[in-house]
Amino acid sequence: MLTYKVKAKYITKEYDLLKRKSDKIKSLFTFTRKKIPSFWALKGISFEVNDGETVGIIGINGSGKSTLSNLISGIIPPTSGSLDIHGDTSIISIGAGLKGPLTGIENIQLKCLMSGMSNSKIKEVTPDIIEFADLGDFINQPVKSYSSGMKSRLGFAVAVHQNPDILIIDEALAVGDDTFYQKCVNKMMEFKEQGKTIFFVSHSLGQVEKLCDKTIWMHYGELKMFGKTKEVITEYKNFTQWFKQQSKEEQSKYQRKMKNKQKEFTLQKLKDDIIKKKENENKLLTRSEVREIQNETQKTPIGDKMKRGTKIMLLMASVLLVCLSIISFNDNAVSSIINNPVEFIRKQFTDLRKNSTPPKERSSKMDSSTNISSLNSSTEIISESTSMSSDTLESYMVQPGDTLESIANQYNISIDELKYENLLSDNNIEAGQELKIPTSSEQ
Structure with missing residues (x-):
């Protein structure tokens, strides 16, 4: 029987560093990724979270906290590795999934429908969501007119009333007032008593320490530490204190070094590091274990770019489109080509032979034809002038x-x-x- 709720094993996430939007389209048709710069937001993360645990996720900006929360919620797929999740997930982020032109009521209905609720169930929970959000008359106003705190209220209210098995909160409590914060904390404790799993992403170490049993410390795409909240927060505070004591030049140098590691990271390096680590633990790897590591460090099809076969099919479709365009401009009907393909091919070869005539011969032919046409035009002019003179x-x-x-x-x-x-x-x-x-x- 499975005891864990979420299990991540060597998960990675790669993003392309493209300068223009047009480069994104071009990258879909490239057969090699050597010329496309990339950035690894996650570099082989592994952890296991059990039922009823509340796990904090901390780290400096750009460390991969939001990327990890989006992976757990299923918004984005991992580039490689395995992520085993048992149960329904719901993510709460400032304005996540809210449509600006729609009113608060309309957004409640839309988000509930997207989560799979029936119309009768939506009608039942809507009054509770409105009461929990406590937006007053603004519930009938477009969400684009809401403040960040109001969006957070509405998003949190909808998410918790969907009754998910796994709740992910990404900085949603950072913009709320004390009254709403306490209401959210009470709801989280209620979820915790029901045995639900909660991931809490926050920069507020006080909130993490108060609400979370365990904590994940993310550091430039790596899982720096995972354990009891007090122990992890103590280590994290030691790091931030050390970092603040450095000069601005040393801080910049350290940040550049860590970001370069994210750019230079490869799945082959991850595979080698895993094997080396296991060998250092005096574990003799079997062939099946090596094969498993190999599979875990390969790109998953859904997380990769367009497949080679798909690119070839698109290329063939483009060539066919160009051929049809040429046929259309040459006043050739597709039906006549299908009915008599031999005649069409013969005509194309004839035209090609004409176009491939040696330059000197073609020039002499053009000169002779030009002389004849000039003579004819001169005759016409003379005859015309004669008729006019009459x-x-x-x-x-x-x-x-x-x-x-x-x-x-x-x-x-x-x-x-x-x-x-x-x-x-x-x-x-x-x-x-x-x-x-x-x-x-x-x-």
């Missing part, structure tokens, strides 16, 4: 009642010719107006 212009004085149509019929010409010779934009003419009439010399 036409003469007469003058005509517009009489009352005349129209362009009647004048054109009289001289057996078109209305467009009349308008062209007289630069008319419409059919309107006036009596006494002089018009030029084109007449053929043969008439």
Whole structure:
């Protein structure tokens, strides 16, 4: 029978250090990750938490506290390692999962629906959530108008009334007032008496010491210490006191050193360190144990980037799309290509052969065709000028009642010719107006 509620074994979490949003899309199609810089927020964390335990998570900013809480809650997957969780989880963070445009009531309904509650159950617990949050008339206002403390109230109220097996509180009590803080503490103690497991992330060592049985000290992606709360907090205070005594230059140097270790970390190094540690403990590893360590230090598919097979399929789809675009621009119907693929391929080879004609030969052909076309155009110009020279212009004085149509019929010409010779934009003419009439010399 399992006695633990949460068991983590060599879990890691890797993030890409991308400068632009477009780099994220590009990284999906790369077949190698050598050129993509990464940062390891967690570097092989292992721990075990039992039923009914309240565990604090402490550490300086950027140590991996929130990453660990998000992994436990299931918001993000680990890059490698195994995380065994027995029971439903619910995370409480400032504004976590709250939609700004929606009102407090609407957010209660949405979050409860997302947790799997039925409509009847939501209707039953909504009054209790409203009473616990104690937001007054603001419960009917959009959450985007809430302060951070009000968001924390609403988030905590919804989470605890979902009755989870594992409750994760990430800095949610840091912004509340004393009255609401005491209400939250009472609720946590009630959960603890019911045998529920609680993870409490906080910078307030006093709160951690008061509420937690055990404490995890996270330090630049590593689990620095895990044990009884008083012992861990004592060691953590010793470290912070030592750090504050250093000069600013030494502090910066230490921080750069630890962050560089997070960038240079590899799963192969983790595997080697695990094997070396076990060998130092005078344990002779069997093949099955080595194979297990190998599996635990490999990237899980869900935590990795796009698979190679998926990238190949996307590449083939892109090539097909380009081919269809070329077919469309060349006025070729897809149906005709499917019905007669041999003819289409023959035509493509013919066009390719034409395009692959040697430059000199193609130039001579172009010159000859240009000369012929020039000769034809010259002949057309000469004939046109000859025909134009055979036409003469007469003058005509517009009489009352005349129209362009009647004048054109009289001289057996078109209305467009009349308008062209007289630069008319419409059919309107006036009596006494002089018009030029084109007449053929043969008439």
